[in-house]
Amino acid sequence: MSDPDYAFPPAPRPALPIQGSDRLFPVRRIYCVGRNYAEHAREMGHDPDREPPFFFQKNPDNLVLDGVFPYPPLSADVHYEIELVVALGAGGRDIPEAEAESKILGYAVGLDMTRRDLQGQAKKAGRPWELAKAFEHSAPCGPIVPREALAGPLSKGAISLRLNGEIRQKGDLGDLIWTIPETISKLSELFELAPGDLILTGTPAGVGPVQRGDRLSGVIAGLPALDVEVR
Ligand code: MN
Numbered sequence: 559m560s561d562p563d564y565a566f567p568p569a570p571r572p573a574l575p576i577q578g579s580d581r582l583f584p585v586r587r588i589y590c591v592g593r594n595y596a597e598h599a600r601e602m603g604h605d606p607d608r609e610p611p612f613f614f615q616k617n618p619d620n621l622v623l624d625g626v627f628p629y630p631p632l633s634a635d636v637h638y639e640i641e642l643v644v645a646l647g648a649g650g651r652d653i654p655e656a657e658a659e660s661k662i663l664g665y666a667v668g669l670d671m672t673r674r675d676l677q678g679q680a681k682k683a684g685r686p687w688e689l690a691k692a693f694e695h696s697a698p699c700g701p702i703v704p705r706e707a708l709a710g711p712l713s714k715g716a717i718s719l720r721l722n723g724e725i726r727q728k729g730d731l732g733d734l735i736w737t738i739p740e741t742i743s744k745l746s747e748l749f750e751l752a753p754g755d756l757i758l759t760g761t762p763a764g765v766g767p768v769q770r771g772d773r774l775s776g777v778i779a780g781l782p783a784l785d786v787e788v789r
Contacts, residue, residue, distance in 0.1 A: 572618040574645070574666065574756075575701040577782065583645055583663065583702050586754030588616040589745055590641075590670055590691065594735050594760025601763050611736040611744050614687050616670075616758075622698035627788050629770050630693050633673035636768055639761035640719035640727050640776040642712060643668035644738055645702045649751035658739035661751070664702040665712050667776045667784040670758050671696045674767070697758075700776075700784040708780055713737065715779030717762055722773055729762025731778070736760075 573582035591613060593599040596606035630636060647663025670691070677690030705711070714732035718725060736744065741759060745751060768774065768788045776784040 572621045577701045577703045585618040588756045590758040591760040595762045597763035616692045620697040622695045635675040637672045637674045637765045639670040641758040644757040646755040653746040655739040655743045658742035664704040666700045666702045668699040698786045717778045720775045727764035
């Protein structure tokens with residue numbers, strides 16, 4: 559089969575390494591869950607009552623694989639948010655919670671880098687969040703650990719972020735307001751999910767700003783650490 563006659567070469571497909579494999583995980587979409595830990599909802603000035611989860615997206619080509627986060631333009635308040643990333647190996651519509659776990663290929667440690675000042679302006683003006691969330695290099699991510707390589711589903715375990723060696727974010731996956739199966743199920747009511755989709759599942763309390771030269775280290779029990787330098 560010959561390649562289509564594109565007007566210019568198509569951009570390379572973003573892909574993540576899979577630990578213990580030579581194969582790559584080709585990324586289709588990146589979904590993110592907002593306010594999914596009660597303490598973080600409170601620190602952002604919201605009531606952590608169990609309102610339906612809400613979602614936003616990043617672009618697949620916002621992924622950072624080389625551990626370097628260039629400080630983005632037009633912001634003076636860029637925040638880290640450590641998050642568990644769920645990588646789907648299967649998809650569908652209206653996925654029942656009981657079937658959600660079977661759609662997961664693996665897990666990774668990710669950062670939902672956020673231009674907090676632009677997000678604040680967007681919230682105030684009732685505008686979308688893309689400027690704050692879906693900018694270049696806004697999604698540093700580690701390798702995917704296959705589900706079978708873990709003792710069980712990642713439904714609990716420590717999640718933390720260090721800034722220049724100091725603990726800044728600390729939580730437990732067991733404190734997610736919406737569990738991973740619930741999140742997949744709810745998301746699949748809104749979108750048709752597919753293999754290659756990533757879901758950033760929300761961040762625990764303790765978010766804060768980064769400066770050029772900072773070193774971020776995100777750790778989730780059972781997964782390789784994600785080390786990122788801000789340049
Ligand atoms: Mn987030």
